[in-house]
Amino acid sequence: MTTNVPVIDAHPTVPGLPKNYLNCSRGFMSWAGTLDHKRIGIMYLIGTLLTFLAGGVFALLVRLHLWEPHGMLFTNEKYNQIFTLHGAFMVFLFVIPAIPGALGNMVLPLMLGAKDVALPRLNLLSFYLWLSGAVLATLAIVLGGFDTGWTFYAPYSLYTNQAVVTIGLAIFLLGFSSIFTGLNFIVTTHKLRAAGLTWFRMPLFVWAIYATAILQVLATPVLGITVLLVAFERLYHIGIFDPRLGGDPVLFEHFFWFYSHPAVYIMVLPAFGIISETVSVHSRKPLFGYKLIAFSSLAIAIISFLVWGHHMFTSGQSTYAMFAFSFLTFFVAIPTAIKEFSWVATIWKGSIALNSPMLYTLAFLIIFAIGGLTGVILGALNVDLHLHDTYFVVAHFHYVMMGSIALAFFAGLHHWWPKMFGVIYDETLAKIACGIIFVGFNITFVPQFIMGSQGMPRRYATYVDEFHGYHQVSTIGAMILGSGVALMVYYLVASLLQRKPAMENQWGGVTLDWQTPTPPPLENFYAPPKVTHEVYDYSTLDLKTLQRPVS
Amino acid sequence: MAAHTHNDGHAHGHADHHGHGELQMGHHHVSSTAMFTNVLMVLLVLTIVTVAVSRFDFGGANMLIAMGIASVKASFVILFFMHLKWDTAINKITFLCSFVFLSLLFIFTLADQATRRLDHDIHVVKTKVDKQWVHPSTLSGK
Amino acid sequence: MSHDGHHSVVIPAPGPEFVPHTVAHHFDTPVQEFQSLKLGFWLFLATEILLFGGLFAAYFYYHDLYPETFREGGRLLSWKLGALNTSVLLASSWTMAMGVRSAQTSQKKKTLIFCGLTVLGAAAFMVVKFFEYKSKHDHGLVIFTELFSGYDEAAKQLPWFKDYDGAMANVPHGHMFFAIYLTMTAIHGIHVLIGAGLILWIMKGTAKGRFHAGYYLPVDLVGLYWHLVDLIWIFLFPLLYLVP
């Protein structure tokens, strides 16, 4: 049973008075030099959305090229560069920084009832490190590109005659951007909680961002030293990863995946956090298993450090290590399943409002179930030997990266868009776009599961005729998916121009981020908030006005 | 964390403005000069011990001994010079975590390397099995 | 009270030679500010441990793989210079700890003296390091002028590792020990230089009277950084100079 949110009596925001964080100051420097977490969040949002669109264009080029078995657009070498660009842009410039950088910055201090993050200058530095990383990555394209895949595996990355050092430096900077963001959020969560906001009254988005931050701080430095070593290797040949000089490329893979498996959770945990919020607010129900979800985030963070070798089952790793890594991998499924079941149980018997954030959330729940379960399949040692480096893997991680994380990001974007800008987008177009994206996504990647299980290897510029049909369906799906995203960009930008005012509390949230004016003033709250309710307690919410009585 | 003694008796320029329990840890530990000097002496002596034990061959234990002494020295620096002994619980956990998670990198990476030598036995068996194995299609009623 | 965001908390100066400290606007109390920045810095130190940890993992990995190479390589380093540098760093850690203590007790002059001594320690460390590097350069173990010459594909030779004395001739991949030695000590040396720079910055602030019993946080944090540099060296010394 579904009911729509009653919005008739809700107060629209009054434009003009009093000033909010968007109109409190003007001019380029008021943004470029801002220490306000919300403005930094907006800058991250613009930046990461642009890199997402760039990465999306690279993806469409890849799919178009694969329309014909012998490739339509590029030489094989150029194709290698394009898919590398797609991977590197999406992973390092969009998926990792987008949710913490844009939505986390915007929402986390609001949810904690804080005036800002604990270290605002470091926050701005994080953004500029991200920006320098983005500029360097773009520069690397001009300097000859890079064709190593986003994984930069040695020894190929040591020998290829391309701009690997430049992109390595970019990744080093992006890594420290990510570290400083995580560090900042840990400190903020520990030290800047409002009065009465105990750990178990924190919204689950905060828990998720906190668990992510632990991973960012503890895993990313190893990526930093790894790309430095690759750079040294290329510059003065230290031999640590170079088999010509007695080095072992498998050590590179250990270092790389020590970071990059936890990095999968750096990407997906914030997405989980968003879903925990949207699923509760749009079902008007406290989260089922609040503590379980909170602790499962921490459990995932810790277990994710024990399983990285499942990416190396065909690399020459020892058989014993493979046993251990495969065995441990299955444990990740437990906390992840706890989350999925808790979300579904939250919806059950809820008063579901099918707003666009909820539609994106439901799409996430379906896609993530598939993305997660295919991951368990790949974690099984013997199955992975067959499926390794096939399109099955490609489809699996796109179900997680694009279908789950990007859709959760969209859910969060739609959920907090009215909060951020005080305007509301065209809800009908939003629902249509969500449908198009969901359909297009599945058309793109279901054929890839099938091709992969039949042996279509990933990263190839050409393929045998047997896969022609699958590739064409996949390409058509990608075009549908792309048009859905284009529609989304259109109505979001249009909402900023049309300026249709949003409600003070657009969806009827009860966490602190919805208890401040929309858009929030410069220091978030006019008076220091005191938390007296348990989290997700909708009992006192007036469904008509979506406001809590002032206590 | 309770209040700590101020050896020099300097009052802080501020009082706690709020009653929040978390905010009452306004007293910082000031260590005595003698303690710092003692720690330095211990560290210098342990440096001599490090050099001395490296002269003897304990076989594989040399690495363990050297790393053990280094860890003791490191603990002295962390606990006393870095004041972690008197720091908050969360700061202690934070720094400890870095070593715990670093040890995961060491354990799995080195375990892979060490057990690769054992792989030989598995490959012997596997080669035998591979030789006996026949593709099912060649077995069917042809 | 600072809740209205206009009046910040000010920690008064303990004497005329000091300046008061204004707590950042988004903190309610000085204690909150102190603890936030300190937790942040410990987190940063944790990232440093993991960053160096990768290098240590590489060390152990290749020490396992090529034990003879590491044993022979370690013999070619001067343990005396290594021990000297260890003592210099340990002593400078002591002076730094004393500097922090002096700031905690508002002793401006003593803070300046102890910080100055620490910078001298850093300088001494780098001078010893220079002579060590020079000796490796002269013996063709790490030829710094050839570092960026690239790998000689035809001769299958590394231009920066010539081993004039043939000291590593009988062990496999002799350059491997020196590659790890160079990478670890160079990255550590960069940290020494950064640390010295930070201490100089602290001395500037101390001279202006910014640090005193009410507010000594930056001195404390730079001190922690300097101790971390020492901490890493404590492990580097036996691993490189006394290869077990």
Ligand SMILES: [Cu+2]
């Ligand atoms: Cu993984």
